[in-house]
Amino acid sequence: MNPSDPVNRYNELLAGRALGDLSLEEERELALLGKQLGISPDAELELLAGALALEPVLQRPEPMPAGLAARLHQQADMIGLPGGSPIIYPQVPAWKNILLHPMTGWAAAAAVVILSLVLTQTEAPLPPEQAAALLRSVDKDLIERRFVGLGEFKQASGQVLWSDAQQRGFMILTGIPANDPRKAQYQLWIVDPTRDSDAPVDGGVFDIPRNGSPVVVPIAAKLALSNPQAFVITREHPGGVVKSKQEHVVALAKN
Amino acid sequence: MSTPAHVTSKTVLTRVAAGETGAMNVCINLYGPIVWTLVRRYVNNTSSEDLVQEIFAEIWKKAATYDPAIASESTFIGMIARRRAIDFIRRQLRSPGLEPLEVESSFPNPALEASSIPYDAEALKSSLETLPEETRKLFHLFFYEGFTHPEIADKTGLPLGTVKTRLRRGLLALRDRLRRAGITNTKTVL
Numbered sequence: 336m337n338p339s340d341p342v343n344r345y346n347e348l349l350a351g352r353a354l355g356d357l358s359l360e361e362e363r364e365l366a367l368l369g370k371q372l373g374i375s376p377d378a379e380l381e382l383l384a385g386a387l388a389l390e391p392v393l394q395r396p397e398p399m400p401a402g403l404a405a406r407l408h409q410q411a412d413m414i415g416l417p418g419g420s421p422i423i424y425p426q427v428p429a430w431k432n433i434l435l436h437p438m439t440g441w442a443a444a445a446a447v448v449i450l451s452l453v454l455t456q457t458e459a460p461l462p463p464e465q466a467a468a469l470l471r472s473v474d475k476d477l478i479e480r481r482f483v484g485l486g487e488f489k490q491a492s493g494q495v496l497w498s499d500a501q502q503r504g505f506m507i508l509t510g511i512p513a514n515d516p517r518k519a520q521y522q523l524w525i526v527d528p529t530r531d532s533d534a535p536v537d538g539g540v541f542d543i544p545r546n547g548s549p550v551v552v553p554i555a556a557k558l559a560l561s562n563p564q565a566f567v568i569t570r571e572h573p574g575g576v577v578k579s580k581q582e583h584v585v586a587l588a589k590n
Numbered sequence: 591m592s593t594p595a596h597v598t599s600k601t602v603l604t605r606v607a608a609g610e611t612g613a614m615n616v617c618i619n620l621y622g623p624i625v626w627t628l629v630r631r632y633v634n635n636t637s638s639e640d641l642v643q644e645i646f647a648e649i650w651k652k653a654a655t656y657d658p659a660i661a662s663e664s665t666f667i668g669m670i671a672r673r674r675a676i677d678f679i680r681r682q683l684r685s686p687g688l689e690p691l692e693v694e695s696s697f698p699n700p701a702l703e704a705s706s707i708p709y710d711a712e713a714l715k716s717s718l719e720t721l722p723e724e725t726r727k728l729f730h731l732f733f734y735e736g737f738t739h740p741e742i743a744d745k746t747g748l749p750l751g752t753v754k755t756r757l758r759r760g761l762l763a764l765r766d767r768l769r770r771a772g773i774t775n776t777k778t779v780l
Binding site for chain 2: 346347350351353354355356378379380381382383384385386387388389390391392393395396397398399400402403404406407408410411412
């Protein structure tokens with residue numbers, strides 16, 4: 336093998352990648368060579384290294400810890416279940432960015448991937464109880480508050496779950512009257528004491544399409560939140576408002 | 591080309607990809623111990639369990655890309671687990687605690703891009719036997735015993751760079767032997 340030949344060098348770097356021994360410089364070199372040669376890496380060497388590494392493992396597999404197995408099965412149970420309640424999406428385009436916010440650790444990784452899909456796929460909504468269980472499984476310090484209906488909305492109730500670590504959360508709401516979006520929309524406000532309490536964070540505008548079963552509303556906070564103390568739902572003009580006059584406060588969830 | 595022995599009518603990964611209820615649970619039962627054992631060879635600390643959870647999330651996501659004509663399920667899953675573990679270690683070494691999690695791991699899509707070489711134990715074993723003894727010894731230390739490159743250098747007295755180069759070239763040589771081992775429809779990428 337002539338190591339100065341670019342194709343040979345590319346192959347050698349691919350092998351190093353499969354073996355997990357590439358330095359940063361070599362990673363850059365691999366990318367550059369691939370570009371220059373007009374080729375993209377295949378998974379052949381990865382599969383080969385994987386097969387070699389697997390051989391001793393297959394001979395002596397160890398059982399997983401019971402707690403880990405239980406968590407994995409719990410997450411698996413969340414997949415593909417028929418939806419019992421609709422997910423109502425806030426009308427804030429930026430809310431998807433919240434779901435894609437860089438994660439802060441490994442602990443929640445697997446469930447977060449699933450949760451993201453749960454909250455982004457309308458065709459496979461998750462029943463509220465399971466959505467709540469899933470978020471609880473990824474953040475032990477989850478903030479959970481109960482909504483209490485106010486004034487003409489006394490029938491409203493529900494729950495809000497928020498993860499500071501994941502910067503995501505959702506509400507499970509019942510008893511809020513369906514709205515005609517041409518006339519009015521609901522808007523979530525989040526009181527974060529680390530910010531100006533007179534200007535709560537806009538959590539997104541949403542509709543309740545029909546009276547009846549609970550709905551899940553992902554929170555579409557436009558700003559990063561830190562230990563929010565209260566969540567307030569108001570009814571506003573279509574499209575929502577920048578600052579609520581709080582003429583129609585629907586529900587409040589606070590400490 | 592004959593159908594590989596591991597190709598069955600419906601593998602658990604195809605059931606997972608099809609969204610079959612309970613298929614992911616079966617997958618966890620079948621491959622959980624393998625993934626766990628493999629991960630512990632690379633990451634033997636409190637992060638091991640988190641990494642296994644992440645790997646199964648990735649298995650779920652990538653199940654649809656699995657092609658039973660290319661590799662067995664265990665090889666496919668082993669590849670995902672091993673790559674995740676390697677990526678984890680590398681990120682830990684480079685900037686501990688600071689790097690955001692990459693949802694997509696850094697290996698290519700095997701279903702689309704892998705060449706069709708046999709990865710079954712028998713083919714591997716016979717091809718391995720054709721490699722020079724020194725290469726086989728290095729492979730044994732690295733893959734079977736799980737030693738790192740510096741540990742292998744210590745054990746063999748070889749310079750670290752030599753260990754690295756010989757392992758790389760050994761892997762390429764093994765691939766070439768497997769390619770010649772009777773596969774007629776090898777997709778040559780390079």
